[in-house]
Amino acid sequence: MRGSHVRRGTNLPRMGDFNQSVILDAIRRSSEGLSRVELVELIGLSPQAVSNITRRLLAEELIVEAGKAGSGPGKPRTILRINPSGRFAIGVHLDPAVMTVLLMDLMGVVLQRRVRETPVETEPARIIEIIADEVRALIEESSVDPARIEGIGVAPPGPIDQPAGAVVDPPLLRGWSRVPLRDALAEATDMPVFVEKDVTAAAVAEIWAGGHESTRSFVFVYIGTGIGSGIVVDGEVLRGTSGNAGEIGHIVTDSNGPECSCGMRGCIAVTCDPQSLVREAEALGVLNGERHRNGDVADGLLRLCAIAEEGNELANEILDRAAVRTARAVSVVTNLLDVDRVVFGGPFWEPLAKRYLEVMPSSLPSYRAARSIHPLELVSTRISDDVAAVGAACLLLEQTLGPRAERLMLAQ
Ligand SMILES: [Zn+2]
Structure with a gap:
């Protein structure tokens, strides 16, 4: 030393x-x-x-x-x-289906965005080139002074190796095996790049742009193709050793549930993710092949929720079961961290929101350790579907604006 x-x-x-x-x-x-x-x-x-x-x-x-x-x-x-136009930041969400690139000002206002499908069966190196092209096009369209852009925050699905800035085999991004996304994108754009797991980026967005009355401790539950969470305790984002904190997919909420790839049964990863809900709806005859396009999960989920809304009992039972299981998983996390708010979001949250927010509050209290001490608020994020890209851009605002204890501690 x-x-x-x-x-x-x-x-x-x-x-x-x-x-x-x-x-x-x-x-x-x-x-x-x-x-x-x-x-x-x-x-x-x-x-x-x-x-x-x-x-x-x-x-x-x-x-x-x-x-x-x-x-x-x-x-x-x-x-x-x-001065909102004093600095700008770029946020990128690299979702397996869609990539979103946006430009944000210093007050967190999104000025410009571009969205395109993420090409499938394409080499990561080529996808990184495409991101760089999108970033250049975005800057050009916006006509802001590139010298005022602080850099790029990029949010891929986890797992990531944050210290190395690498993407490490996310289940749905094929071929992304330890891809050095941070360095490759920095080289392609000549800008500083930060990598944050998408669900953690969503939590960062909620701190900076959420607009909810301030709470210092909350969990962001992100319902995308999988289910993950981002954690904020005492105003600081909890990232863990490698940037992968918040993996809640293997919390078991039904020990008689279907088998999971992890070896246990009834994890929320196989009982509450959109794919499982659609599969259950198909098995129970609530959905059939004709009712949703090519087994497309997004379409299937929308159909299921629409059918439930029309009063179909089986459809409502499927959603209620999933909501109760999600509430159980949420209570594990909220008991562990003693937070007072859970914010829900992510691309598949919207169709589920109404039913879930009706069902979960009544099934939560019995699981809650601190129920007599403080309430637990369940809310939808107010940020759009872009929440992960917004959060990625907010990483740069955090660099510029955030009074972080680390600045005192890191002597480099
Ligand atoms: Zn599991």
């Missing part, structure tokens, strides 16, 4: 970064903007420090002066606001 003086020495400039991001964060969170005096009161830095930092932020065009406020005695105060 190196001497502690090395660590202290490198911490000094880091401390400045930290104060700067605390100020940026406070301004960003205030819908009306804040004056320097209010910043001093709110953050507890000296007026001199606030003045120095805000001068620097104005020079970097990260904030702007937006009029005066205040009446009564004393000078009116100059209000400081985030």
